[in-house]
Amino acid sequence: MAVVSRASSVGSLAGFGAGAADLAAPSAPFPLHSGLRQLPLLSVAPVRRPQVPRLLCPQSSAAPVSDTLAAEAAHELARDEAQSASGSRQAEEVIAKEKALFVGTYARAPVVFARGYGSTLVDLAGREYLDMAAGIAVNALGHSDPAWLAAVTTQAGLLTHVSNLYHSVPQVQLAETLVRHSFADRVFLANSGTEANEAAIKFARKYARGVAKEEGPKRWLRLTELEPATHFVSFSNSFHGRTMGALALTSKKHYRTPFEPVMPGVDFVKYGDLAAAGAAIRKGHTAAVFVEPVQGEGGVNTATAEFLRGLRKLCDDANALLVFDEIQCGLGRTGRLFAHEAYGVEPDMMTLAKPLAGGLPIGAVLLKQKVADAMKPGDHGSTFAGGPLVCAAALAVLERILEPGFLQNVAAKGERLRAALRSRLGDNPHVKEVRGAGLLVGVQLDVAAGPLVSACLDAGLLVITAGAGDVVRLAPPLVITNEELDRAVDILVKCFPVLD
Numbered sequence: 001m002a003v004v005s006r007a008s009s010v011g012s013l014a015g016f017g018a019g020a021a022d023l024a025a026p027s028a029p030f031p032l033h034s035g036l037r038q039l040p041l042l043s044v045a046p047v048r049r050p051q052v053p054r055l056l057c058p059q060s061s062a063a064p065v066s067d068t069l070a071a072e073a074a075h076e077l078a079r080d081e082a083q084s085a086s087g088s089r090q091a092e093e094v095i096a097k098e099k100a101l102f103v104g105t106y107a108r109a110p111v112v113f114a115r116g117y118g119s120t121l122v123d124l125a126g127r128e129y130l131d132m133a134a135g136i137a138v139n140a141l142g143h144s145d146p147a148w149l150a151a152v153t154t155q156a157g158l159l160t161h162v163s164n165l166y167h168s169v170p171q172v173q174l175a176e177t178l179v180r181h182s183f184a185d186r187v188f189l190a191n192s193g194t195e196a197n198e199a200a201i202k203f204a205r206k207y208a209r210g211v212a213k214e215e216g217p218k219r220w221l222r223l224t225e226l227e228p229a230t231h232f233v234s235f236s237n238s239f240h241g242r243t244m245g246a247l248a249l250t251s252k253k254h255y256r257t258p259f260e261p262v263m264p265g266v267d268f269v270k271y272g273d274l275a276a277a278g279a280a281i282r283k284g285h286t287a288a289v290f291v292e293p294v295q296g297e298g299g300v301n302t303a304t305a306e307f308l309r310g311l312r313k314l315c316d317d318a319n320a321l322l323v324f325d326e327i328q329c330g331l332g333r334t335g336r337l338f339a340h341e342a343y344g345v346e347p348d349m350m351t352l353a354k355p356l357a358g359g360l361p362i363g364a365v366l367l368k369q370k371v372a373d374a375m376k377p378g379d380h381g382s383t384f385a386g387g388p389l390v391c392a393a394a395l396a397v398l399e400r401i402l403e404p405g406f407l408q409n410v411a412a413k414g415e416r417l418r419a420a421l422r423s424r425l426g427d428n429p430h431v432k433e434v435r436g437a438g439l440l441v442g443v444q445l446d447v448a449a450g451p452l453v454s455a456c457l458d459a460g461l462l463v464i465t466a467g468a469g470d471v472v473r474l475a476p477p478l479v480i481t482n483e484e485l486d487r488a489v490d491i492l493v494k495c496f497p498v499l500d
C-alpha cells in the first residue's frame, strides 16, 4: 500500500492543474540512471517557461514592488540562473557522451529531458517544452499521468516478469479488453511495433500454408496445390518497422538497401491505387496485404474508404489476409479507438504498439480465429512479451481511452487543431496542405521541414517531420488541452519565417 500512497502523492504534484512552480524541486535528488553515474550528481533545475517570448516577444519589464521583494527576486533569479547554467553544462556533457558511446543510428535533437508532466517536458536546465510529438505518438496520456503511474508502481511492487512459461492476471485482462473492443478473437503480445509486424508476417505465412493444403488453388489463383502463398503486398510511403521482415514491407529504399537481402517477395504498390493492388494480389502468391489506414511516417496520409474496402474484397477473393498496421494511427489517435472503424472495413489481423502501454515497450497482434488456428505451441514466442508490468500499464491506458467522451474529445481537438492551422497558415506560401485525422496532423510544406522543427525546439515546442522530410507532423498526447493546442499553433506560426 505504501506504493499506492506514494503514487497518489506524485499524482497530486504532477496533476495537470499544478503550476510549474509547484513542480520545481531544486533540492530533490534526480533519479540518475546508473549509466550516468560518472556525471556529477544532479539536482533538477527550476522550471523555466518556454522561451518563445525570448525570441519573439518583448521581455517582461515588471518591476518588484519593494526593495525586499527586489532583493528576494534577484536572489531567486541568481539561484535559478546558476542551476540552469549547471543543467546546461550537464546537458552538454550528456550529449558529448552519447556521441562517444552509442552507435550513431540516431540524429537526436540537442536537448536532454529530465522529467515531464501532462503535455510538458522539462530539460536538464529546467526549461519547459510543449510536447506535440509524444515520443512519436506514444505518450497518449502525456507524461507522468497519475493513474498510469499508480498502475505501474503498484504492479511493479507485485510482479514484473514471469515469462510466457506461466500465466499472469494483467496479461489476460489486457487480451480480454482488446478482444472486447475490436474485431479480433485472439491476441498475440510482442515488445514493439516491428515485432508485432514480424509476428503478423509469420502468422500470415503459416495460415497460407494451411490454405494451400486444405483448399488448393482458388478461382484465378495460379498456385499449385501444395505451394503456399508466401508473398506480401505493401504500399508506397509505408513504414512497418526495422527488422528484416517488417523492413522488407517498408517502402523507403534507403532504409532497406544497405541491409539486403531482406525478406523476399514483397510487391510495392502506390498507396490508394486499387487497380495496381489488384494486379499484384491476382498474381496468386500473396499471403497478406499490409496497409496503414493512416500513414504516419509516410507523411500523414489517410486512406479512402474505397481503397480499404477494395482491398478487403481483393483479399477475400484471393484468400489472402488483410493486415492493418495501426501501430501509429490506432488506439484513439484518430478519434476512434481504431482508425479503420471510420471506414467500415475489418482486417483479418491488426498490429498495435506505440501508445498501448503509455510509454513502456509493447506490441500486439489482434487476429481472427481462423488465423490463430494456424499457429501451434512453439511456432512463435518472446521472453519479455506481455509481462505483467507492461500489461498493467496498457490496461491503465485503455481504461482512459475508453472513458465516455474521451475519443470524441480527441476528434474535436483534432478538428480544432487543423482549423487553427488552416486559418493561421492557409496563406503561407510554404504550406501546401494541412491534413490528418484526429490528433495525427501533417502540414505539407514546399521545402524541408528541418529548419522549422529546429526553430520550434528553440522556442519550446516539440514537433517532428514525416514523409520526405517536408511534412511537419503533430502527434501530441491525446490528453492535451485546447489551450495547449492553441499555444502550439501560436509558436509554430511564429517560427515559420525561418523557412523564408
Ligand SMILES: Cc1ncc(COP(=O)(O)O)c(C=O)c1O
Residues within 6 Å of the ligand: 136, 192, 193, 194, 195, 197, 239, 240, 241, 242, 292, 296, 297, 325, 326, 327, 328, 329, 353, 354
Ligand atoms: C505504422 C508503423 N508501423 C510500425 C512501426 C515500427 O514500430 P517500432 O518502432 O515500435 O518497432 C512504426 C514506427 O514508427 C509505425 O509508425
